[in-house]
Amino acid sequence: MQPPLIVLPKPQTLFQQRAARFRELAKAHASLSDYLNLMAELADCQHTLAKNFLDTLFPVAYSKSPVDISNWQPDSVWREALHLIVEHFKPEDGPLALIRNRIHQAKDDELETWADWLLTGEVESLDPGLAPFLGTALQTYWVSLAARLDVEKIRPPEIAYVCPVCGSLPVASVLQTGGSIQGLRYLCCGLCATEWNRTRIDCIHCATSKGMAYFGVEGKGDVVKAEACSECNIYIKLMNREKMFNLDPCADDLATLSLDMLMAEEGYQRLGFNLCLIAV
Numbered sequence: 001m002q003p004p005l006i007v008l009p010k011p012q013t014l015f016q017q018r019a020a021r022f023r024e025l026a027k028a029h030a031s032l033s034d035y036l037n038l039m040a041e042l043a044d045c046q047h048t049l050a051k052n053f054l055d056t057l058f059p060v061a062y063s064k065s066p067v068d069i070s071n072w073q074p075d076s077v078w079r080e081a082l083h084l085i086v087e088h089f090k091p092e093d094g095p096l097a098l099i100r101n102r103i104h105q106a107k108d109d110e111l112e113t114w115a116d117w118l119l120t121g122e123v124e125s126l127d128p129g130l131a132p133f134l135g136t137a138l139q140t141y142w143v144s145l146a147a148r149l150d151v152e153k154i155r156p157p158e159i160a161y162v163c164p165v166c167g168s169l170p171v172a173s174v175l176q177t178g179g180s181i182q183g184l185r186y187l188c189c190g191l192c193a194t195e196w197n198r199t200r201i202d203c204i205h206c207a208t209s210k211g212m213a214y215f216g217v218e219g220k221g222d223v224v225k226a227e228a229c230s231e232c233n234i235y236i237k238l239m240n241r242e243k244m245f246n247l248d249p250c251a252d253d254l255a256t257l258s259l260d261m262l263m264a265e266e267g268y269q270r271l272g273f274n275l276c277l278i279a280v
């Protein structure tokens with residue numbers, strides 16, 4: 001059986017599995033547990049939204065294909081998704097209440113500017129506290145759109161490391177396990193969660209196979225490594241499903257921030273970023 005070139009996301013299970021993985025990671029990472037548990041709750045909201053809300057808003061045959069971020073016309077659906085997500089959090093005060101109020105009080109065009117900054121990675125002016133909420137709302141929206149596309153009609157990416165569905169950068173790459181995809185590398189979109197196959201040996205950024213090196217943080221296991229290229233100085237996280245079957249690229253990325261710190265010290269730049277975290 002030929003391995004698939006492109007695998008579209010499955011919103012029915014994606015966020016539920018992500019929430020479970022966040023909770024598992026929160027138990028194992030005491031210092032990050034508050035943040036990872038918050039992300040688990042946000043993934044619960046994403047699951048509820050994808051199941052109950054977005055299905056009713058997009059016509060069944062909705063196919064604005066490809067759903068590219070570069071020509072996205074913001075609509076009210078993602079803003080509604082964002083408001084529903086923040087409404088889930090009802091603290092009396094504290095940082096979460098401030099963020100919730102800020103989002104509720106923001107005008108539509110302000111929300112759209114924030115979304116635009118986040119999608120394009122130009123986040124210098126964006127309050128880092130907003131990212132988990134904006135990021136999860138945008139993910140839910142895009143996953144829901146991507147899942148409606150006909151995979152046969154999607155062309156392979158023109159630039160190998162750019163998502164063929166939405167034009168975002170990958171959050172990580174995953175070595176798959178089982179069946180026709182055993183041992184193959186797929187890049188995972190940080191926005192729409194589409195996965196696409198990419199040859200394993202060469203640098204996914206500049207395609208050289210000359211100076212590849214693998215980095216890991218001592219004592220943190222070998223599920224997630226950084227694959228770095230000395231030619232272009234770029235790294236991406238490489239996650240191994242053989243070592244952890246239920247890993248989730250978005251969740252496992254946020255639980256391995258020490259690896260990003262190590263790579264920054266080593267002088268490498270990351271390809272892509274996680275929409276739910278703005279590093280300060």
Ligand SMILES: [Zn+2]
Pocket residue numbers: 163164165166167168189190191192193194
């Ligand atoms: Zn995508």
Ligand SMILES: [Zn+2]
Pocket residue numbers: 203204205206207208229230231232233234
């Ligand atoms: Zn390279």
